């Protein structure tokens with residue numbers, strides 16, 4: 001990677017180190033390339049290694065961001081179109097049924113590993129270089145560049161460094177040692193895909209069940225079911241979550257969903273250790289005060305992690321990647337980072353706050369759950385219409401406009 005000699009942060013960037021090759025990283029690299037900035041992605045894990053993960057849904061706003069870097073088709077081809085959400089109570093009562101806004105690309109659902117794979121392949125096809133086996137450890141600024149140090153003692157140098165290393169970002173703690181870490185939502189997330197559960201095809205609809213003790217989501221496409229469960233667990237013991245074995249998670253889920261209407265038990269009956277995504281505490285980071293310092297900026301979960309209840313984390317990561325590249329295209333580095341932050345912060349923190357409210361409904365006790373089920377149809381009708389959520393889903397970045 002070459003550097004413009006004596007570039008100060010008042011100059012435009014020409015080269016970038018992208019730390020993390022999950023969702024934000026590949027999209028950032030493609031967007032930077034489109035903006036005329038050469039980017040290399042550094043990621044610890046080789047493609048195809050690790051768990052394929054549970055289902056993840058990319059909303060229309062995320063797909064619009066991907067369209068700007070030519071990666072929307074690859075993701076759509078790898079997933080199922082899922083334009084409807086049906087929200088039910090544990091008694092089986094339908095509380096609301098919501099369709100995607102007309103004229104927008106329908107939500108796409110796919111295994112998390114396949115989303116990352118599709119984005120990495122799109123970036124590679126555009127000529128972007130990935131260096132796998134690289135875990136970022138630290139960075140130093142030279143006055144005219146930034147040098148990243150990896151835990152294998154190698155280094156890389158560029159005009160800017162973009163931290164796309166997720167909710168437990170190391171880059172974030174390097175630019176602000178006092179930065180807040182993840183906040184636990186009170187829920188443990190479990191999920192995966194099963195075949196042959198015998199549940200009828202859901203016709204592109206995700207079903208979300210606010211059960212008596214826990215929350216269950218499922219979608220059926222042909223013979224295949226994508227599912228997830230959110231189990232309320234008040235106090236988080238990370239070590240205990242890691243140490244809990246498959247059979248014990250299954251026992252807890254059977255117990256949680258035993259009295260609910262819906263196909264949860266039918267689906268759980270088909271779950272195997274191989275098809276079961278690694279259980280994870282659901283977390284968010286509601287406010288990261290410092291998004292950039294000098295030649296380093298954060299995007300995606302490193303800057304604005306929303307809990308999965310929003311269904312927006314990956315979409316917001318893609319949006320931020322494109323917006324940051326647009327700012328770096330038009331402005332010197334320091335001004336670009338400031339413009340990026342002021343354009344993005346309000347929107348992403350609003351999504352994070354809304355998701356936090358949904359989490360409270362998912363973790364409701366028996367009395368609160370009864371009140372929730374009684375009031376939800378009223379609130380859904382008034383406040384959760386596709387039109388009311390257009391600010392999330394119809395959001396577009398105007399790539400051609402000058403920042």
Ligand SMILES: Cc1cc2nc3c(=O)[nH]c(=O)nc-3n(C[C@H](O)[C@H](O)[C@H](O)COP(=O)(O)OP(=O)(O)OC[C@H]3O[C@@H](n4cnc5c(N)ncnc54)[C@H](O)[C@@H]3O)c2cc1C
Nearest residue numbers: 020022023024056057136165166300301308311312313314
């Ligand atoms: C259970 C669950 C369900 C979810 N469901 C949805 C959903 O339906 N829809 C949705 O939009 N979002 C969903 N999300 C959120 C979504 O997964 C994230 O918002 C999104 O992945 C953020 O992308 P990212 O690239 O910022 O972070 P990540 O996808 O976490 O990628 C970070 C990358 O950085 C790498 N990395 C980490 N540390 C380093 C380091 N030191 N050096 C170099 N690389 C490093 C990691 O290996 C990883 O590849 C869900 C999250 C969870 C946990």
